[in-house]
Amino acid sequence: xxxxxxxxxxxxxxxxxxxxxxxxxxxxxxxxxxxxxxxxxxxxxxxxxxxxxxxxxxxxxxxxxxxxxxxxxxxxxxxxxxxxxxxxxxxxxxxxxxxxxxxxxxxxxxxxxxxxxxxxxxxxxxxxxxxxxxxxxxxxxxxxxxxxxxxxxxxxxxxxxxxxxxxxxxxxxxxxxxxxxxxxxxxxxxxxxxxxxxxxxxxxxxxxxxxxxxxxxxxxxxxxxxxxxxxxxxxxxxxxxxxxxxxxxxxxxxxxxxxxxxxxxxxxxxxxxxxxxxxxxxxxxxxxxxx
Amino acid sequence: xxxxxxxxxxxxxxxxxxxxxxxxxxxxxxxxxxxxxxxxxxxxxxxxxxxxxxxxxxxxxxxxxxxxxxxxxxxxxxxxxxxxxxxxxxxxxxxxxxxxxxxxxxxxxxxxxxxxxxxxxxxxxxxxxxxxxxxxxxxxxxxxxxxxxxxxxxxxxxxxxxxxxxxxxxxxxxxxxxxxxxxxxxxxxxxxxxxxxxxxxxxxxxxxxxxxxxxxxxxxxxxxxxxxxxxxxxxxxxxxxxxxxxxxxxxxxxxxxxxxxxxxxxxxxxxxxxxxxxxxxxxxxxxxxxxxxxxxxxxxxxxxxxxxxxxxxxx
Numbered sequence: 001x002x003x004x005x006x007x008x009x010x011x012x013x014x015x016x017x018x019x020x021x022x023x024x025x026x027x028x029x030x031x032x033x034x035x036x037x038x039x040x041x042x043x044x045x046x047x048x049x050x051x052x053x054x055x056x057x058x059x060x061x062x063x064x065x066x067x068x069x070x071x072x073x074x075x076x077x078x079x080x081x082x083x084x085x086x087x088x089x090x091x092x093x094x095x096x097x098x099x100x101x102x103x104x105x106x107x108x109x110x111x112x113x114x115x116x117x118x119x120x121x122x123x124x125x126x127x128x129x130x131x132x133x134x135x136x137x138x139x140x141x142x143x144x145x146x147x148x149x150x151x152x153x154x155x156x157x158x159x160x161x162x163x164x165x166x167x168x169x170x171x172x173x174x175x176x177x178x179x180x181x182x183x184x185x186x187x188x189x190x191x192x193x194x195x196x197x198x199x200x201x202x203x204x205x206x207x208x209x210x211x212x213x214x215x216x217x218x219x220x221x222x223x224x225x226x227x228x229x230x231x232x233x234x235x236x237x238x239x240x241x242x243x244x245x246x247x248x249x250x251x252x253x254x255x256x257x258x259x260x261x262x263x264x265x266x267x268x269x270x271x272x273x274x275x276x277x278x279x280x281x282x283x284x285x286x287x288x289x290x291x
Numbered sequence: 292x293x294x295x296x297x298x299x300x301x302x303x304x305x306x307x308x309x310x311x312x313x314x315x316x317x318x319x320x321x322x323x324x325x326x327x328x329x330x331x332x333x334x335x336x337x338x339x340x341x342x343x344x345x346x347x348x349x350x351x352x353x354x355x356x357x358x359x360x361x362x363x364x365x366x367x368x369x370x371x372x373x374x375x376x377x378x379x380x381x382x383x384x385x386x387x388x389x390x391x392x393x394x395x396x397x398x399x400x401x402x403x404x405x406x407x408x409x410x411x412x413x414x415x416x417x418x419x420x421x422x423x424x425x426x427x428x429x430x431x432x433x434x435x436x437x438x439x440x441x442x443x444x445x446x447x448x449x450x451x452x453x454x455x456x457x458x459x460x461x462x463x464x465x466x467x468x469x470x471x472x473x474x475x476x477x478x479x480x481x482x483x484x485x486x487x488x489x490x491x492x493x494x495x496x497x498x499x500x501x502x503x504x505x506x507x508x509x510x511x512x513x514x515x516x517x518x519x520x521x522x523x524x525x526x527x528x529x530x531x532x533x534x535x536x537x538x539x540x541x542x543x544x545x546x547x548x549x550x551x552x553x554x555x556x557x558x559x560x561x562x563x564x565x566x567x568x569x570x571x572x573x574x575x576x577x578x579x580x581x582x583x584x585x586x587x588x589x590x591x592x593x594x595x596x597x598x599x600x601x602x603x604x605x606x
Contacts, residue, residue, distance in 0.1 A: 011414040018409050022420045025406075025483065028438045029426065031448060035441065044446050047454075086336070094333035103326030109334065116341040120541050120589050122562050123582045126351060126569050127344035130358075164336040188318070194325030223431030225544035226562075230570060241433035245548045248437060255441050262437040266430050273429050277422065 032266075035259040036060070043256045059260035068235045069261045072243030076222060077268075079158045079239060083221035084214050086163035092210055094164070095172020096198050100184060110173070117166035121226065124161070129230050132157045153237050158228055162221050168213045175209035176202060215276050219269055240265045352579035359573045371580040381581060383556065384564040391475060391560055392539035396532055398479035399486060403531075404524070406483060407490035408516070421491070428484035436548045439477045440464075443549075467557045470550050474558055478545060486531050493527035494520070537592045540585070561585050 023030075030050065035043060036059055038052040063069050097103070098110050133150040135141060135157075140148025151157030179202060187197040203210075228239045238246065244261050247254075352371060354364035375381050410421050427435060442448045443463035450460045463473040497520055505515045543562040546552060552559035552567065559567075561581065569578035 014409075014412065015414045015416050018414070018420050019416060021406070021409060022423050025480070026423050026426065027448075028435075028442060028480070031442065032438045046446060046451075048446070048448060048451055090332040090336060093329040097326045097329035101322050101326035101329070103323040106326060106330075109330060112342065113337070116337065116345070118590065119341070119345055120582070120586055122541065122543075122565055123348050123579075123586050124341060124344040125565075126575050126579055126582065127347035128340060129569075130575075131339070131344065131347070160336075161340045163340070164333045166337065166341065169333060194322055195328065198325070198329060219429060219431075223433065225433055225547070226566070229547070241431060241544070244433055244437055248440060248548070253440070253444070255444070258437055259441065262434045265434045269429050269431065270426075273422075273426075 032259045032262055035255055036263045038256055040256055043254075059256040060264075062254075062257045063260045063264065067243070067247055067257065067261070068238060069240070069243050069247065069264065071236060072238045072240045073264065075155070075158070075237060076240040078155050079162075080218050080221040082155070082159045083162045083217045086159070087165055087168045087213050087217040088210050090164045091168035091213060092172045092203070092206070093198070095169045095174075096176045096202060096206075098169070099173045099176035100179075100181070100198075100202070101194065113166045113169050117170060125226065125230060128161055128227075132160060132231060152231055153233050155237075157231050158237075158239065159221075161227055162217070162224065165217065165220070168217060171213060171216075172206070172209055175206055179205065211276060215272055218272060222265075222269060348579050348582065351576055352583050354576045356575040357573045358575065364576065367576075371576050372584070375577060375580045375584065380556075380564060381561075381584075384559050384561045387471065387556075387558065388540055388542075388560040388562075390471060391478070391542060391558075392536055394472070394475040395478045395482060395539055396535055398475065399482040399535070400528065400532060402479070403483050403486035404490050404528075406487045407494055410487070411491055411494045421488075425484035425488055427481045428488075430481075432481065432544050433548055435477065435481050436545045439473075440549060443473055464549055465554055467554045470554060470558050474546060474549060477549075478539070478542070481545075482535060482539075486535065489527060489531055490524065493524050497523055533592055533595050537589055540589055540592065 031048075034050055034052060037055040037057070039054055039056045039058055042049070042052055042054070094113075098106055098113070129152075133152050134145030135150035136143050136145045138148070138156070139150045139152065139154065141150050142148075151160065183201050183205075184197050187201050192200070223241060224239070225241045225245075228242050232238055232242060235243075235246075244258070244265060247261060248258055351364060353368055354366050355371065356364035406424055410417055410424065444450075445460060445462070449463065453460060461469055463469050501519055501523075502515065505519045510518070541562055542560055543566065546558055546560055546563055547566070550558045552563040562585070565578050565581045565585070568574050568581065
């Protein structure tokens with residue numbers, strides 16, 4: 001009895017200690033929320049106060065009415081959604097084929113996928129810029145990719161480099177490898193074609209990995225910065241990170257609206273994180289390798 | 292091989308009889324076709340945005356190419372690499388990159404391990420604490436940078452704290468001496484959660500029998516940690532360090548957003564230099580050569596990480 005209460009006591013003490021440490025680590029987020037809801041007059045008040053005296057939504061209204069952040073948010077949503085679709089469909093299908101179908105060239109393909117996952121993105125950046133700029137018959141280009149700006153400054157150009165990511169193919173392949181081959185044999189016995197075996201037997205069982213791929217591609221597209229920086233020239237096509245950074249860099253930084261915009265940028269990731277926590281952790285080991 | 296396992300004469304349906312005759316080739320070719328159909332979209336996309344660019348980039352690295360001046364890339368072999376290797380700018384950027392990556396790791400890895408030890412247990416609220424500690428990892432780096440822009444600003448939290456203890460204000464991001472350490476501190480904070488979760492997984496894989504044996508032998512907490520737990524965590528620590536190193540060697544967005552590589556290029560990491568070279572000065576050939584040199588550096592690190600992972604798996 002006394003031993004148990006003693007243990008409960010140390011448990012509570014440890015919870016308290018961990019709580020304090022967690023709060024310290026989370027401090028930047030707490031201040032972000034505080035500033036986002038502070039009226040203009042309080043943002044620069046000294047000493048800075050954690051709780052606003054008069055909480056207000058003015059900063060959000062300002063972001064909504066007077067910045068390109070809402071449009072950037074729409075752009076980011078379009079880009080992230082297309083990226084998720086591309087990876088969930090094409091990367092999953094390719095991962096399945098590389099794991100479960102024995103066809104000529106599959107070895108070489110897999111090695112190529114693995115190898116290209118290791119190449120840092122900066123190596124591809126410049127050629128990619130030239131390729132996207134010279135995309136035939138787009139953005140005023142002729143058949144030979146001359147004369148216009150190609151897919152630069154367009155949703156298609158923003159999505160293209162992220163549409164199918166080697167890492168996701170790899171994740172899908174590893175998952176399908178661990179699934180039993182008897183399922184395919186049973187399908188073949190019942191006269192199902194190879195594509196149907198994938199679509200109706202394996203894919204429904206692979207939902208966890210599809211969810212992981214969806215989460216990884218969404219968060220990746222949502223936070224991507226370097227490619228949009230290079231590929232976008234007009235304010236209307238900016239993605240959220242670009243819009244935030246150019247808002248911060250224009251004149252005297254208005255921290256209230258900036259924190260409101262940052263808050264808005266974090267919310268979707270937060271929702272996904274809470275909804276799909278276990279998939280997050282699942283994809284983590286491999287996600288860390290991403291360059 | 293699949294056809295052989297199927298008992299002959301099991302075909303019951305009327306029409307697919309011919310298709311399912313136990314000859315190898317039809318099924319094999321159907322499989323091959325399906326394999327290619329499933330792989331094709333990904334293969335096309337990957338070759339367009341990865342394979343071709345790598346080859347194209349390597350070609351560019353052997354040329355001098357300035358798209359502003361008319362007349363396409365001019366081939367000059369390894370001259371570009373030699374020029375890069377002889378430039379002080381390049382080595383300066385390498386040095387900044389090394390400081391940035393190692394500084395971040397030195398701060399983040401022990402702290403992440405400490406956090407993992409802290410939340411490795413069952414007590415009220417532990418799931419919530421883990422989730423919140425992991426949070427910085429999932430938040431976009433640019434969003435994190437915006438928050439720290441305020442923390443480091445003249446009227447921000449850190450200058451307030453300095454004022455509280457009677458110290459003069461510091462221009463964290465605009466002073467040559469403090470800009471890099473400030474970026475490192477922010478990046479370490481961002482890296483804490485991810486490493487913590489990996490360490491936590493490692494801690495939970497420590498066999499309970501070992502801990503009991505240590506307790507029976509009269510090991511105190513500290514000695515158990517020092518002589519039982521930490522040695523078991525060596526492979527996972529190697530993994531965390533090497534993977535983070537690969538990632539940190541490619542840092543760009545937070546630096547572009549907070550300091551643009553300044554003041555006086557005191558925060559110009561290699562990726563920043565390459566970006567400037569390519570998209571400010573339009574020296575695409577030189578920039579490509581630098582990118583490939585970074586690639587070599589990172590490839591070496593990736594090789595190490597795979598080896599350490601293999602060793603971790605064998606354990």
